[in-house]
Amino acid sequence: MLEGIIKRFRQGNHGISSIIVIMLSLILIVVVVANVVLWGYEMNQLDWERMQEKIEVTDAKCERFVSAWLVVDTEYAIYVGSRVSGSYLNTHSIEDGIWETFQEELSPAPERYRLFINGNFSIDISSYPLNTIETVEILLKYNVSDTEEKWYLKAYNWTAQEYSHNGFNNTSGNQPSISGAWIHYTVNLTDTWRSYVNDNGVILVQLHEGTLELPSGTQTRIGVDFLGIRIKGDWTSFTFSNEGSLTAHIVSLWIINSSHHTRYNIDFFVNSGESTTYARPDVCLPPEDFLVKIVTERGNTAVFASH
Numbered sequence: 001m002l003e004g005i006i007k008r009f010r011q012g013n014h015g016i017s018s019i020i021v022i023m024l025s026l027i028l029i030v031v032v033v034a035n036v037v038l039w040g041y042e043m044n045q046l047d048w049e050r051m052q053e054k055i056e057v058t059d060a061k062c063e064r065f066v067s068a069w070l071v072v073d074t075e076y077a078i079y080v081g082s083r084v085s086g087s088y089l090n091t092h093s094i095e096d097g098i099w100e101t102f103q104e105e106l107s108p109a110p111e112r113y114r115l116f117i118n119g120n121f122s123i124d125i126s127s128y129p130l131n132t133i134e135t136v137e138i139l140l141k142y143n144v145s146d147t148e149e150k151w152y153l154k155a156y157n158w159t160a161q162e163y164s165h166n167g168f169n170n171t172s173g174n175q176p177s178i179s180g181a182w183i184h185y186t187v188n189l190t191d192t193w194r195s196y197v198n199d200n201g202v203i204l205v206q207l208h209e210g211t212l213e214l215p216s217g218t219q220t221r222i223g224v225d226f227l228g229i230r231i232k233g234d235w236t237s238f239t240f241s242n243e244g245s246l247t248a249h250i251v252s253l254w255i256i257n258s259s260h261h262t263r264y265n266i267d268f269f270v271n272s273g274e275s276t277t278y279a280r281p282d283v284c285l286p287p288e289d290f291l292v293k294i295v296t297e298r299g300n301t302a303v304f305a306s307h
């Protein structure tokens with residue numbers, strides 16, 4: 001009697017175990033099938049995207065570049081003189097109709113009316129590597145309250161450790177002929193620019209006047225509407241055309257000629273239907289025939305041949 005009960009109990013247990021095994025197996029099969037379907041779908045999606053991508057290189061050439069104007073980072077340091085109104089931010093735009101005004105003050109003995117202001121400018125050397133720069137220009141837009149002074153633009157010579165304009169295209173200064181009239185005054189640092197830009201791309205620009213008036217003389221005011229620097233050099237520009245229906249992400253670029261294969265990393269997006277120019281100061285095209293090859297993130301390539 002007891003043996004019969006134990007036997008039925010064991011048979012019942014066996015049945016439950018079988019059901020659990022079957023259920024677990026079913027769950028496992030569902031999970032595996034779902035993953036396979038999902039993986040297949042993703043693969044198809046990637047394949048589809050890769051096929052839809054249609055990127056071309058339509059041009060590659062060396063050309064001259066001129067950077068945007070770079071403006072002062074912080075407030076000007078006044079060596080002699082005073083600030084009357086405004087701030088350095090007013091010298092950032094040439095068209096905003098607002099300016100910063102400074103005034104001559106008496107220098108330490110012998111007392112003379114002088115004005116010296118210095119501004120810090122930074123060249124982003126990741127955008128403009130120093131070896132691609134040919135020269136640097138400084139532009140000042142200013143007006144003055146009297147025309148008795150000549151005005152000079154100089155820069156800190158990191159080698160000589162002093163402000164200087166040696167080697168600039170203009171070392172004779174600029175003298176306004178009409179008080180209150182706005183004047184654009186530009187100097188070019190020619191091939192001596194490298195002495196005035198340190199290895200981090202910092203250039204310190206100085207503006208000062210040149211007449212040493214006695215305390216009984218005129219105390220001049222100057223309005224600085226704009227003070228900026230810009231860079232001129234050579235770089236290589238590429239034109240990419242995306243005729244596909246998806247945005248293309250270009251991740252590498254090759255310059256190939258008979259003797260060299262050079263690879264450059266790129267991180268550049270071209271929107272669908274867009275033709276756009278991409279400039280690289282650090283890329284040099286060979287003088288003879290060459291190929292430009294690009295690779296997108298989806299693995300497509302495009303080639304441009306120069307003849």
Ligand SMILES: [Ca+2]
Binds near residue numbers: 104114149220
């Ligand atoms: Ca003076």
Ligand SMILES: [Ca+2]
Binds near residue numbers: 091092097
């Ligand atoms: Ca301004």
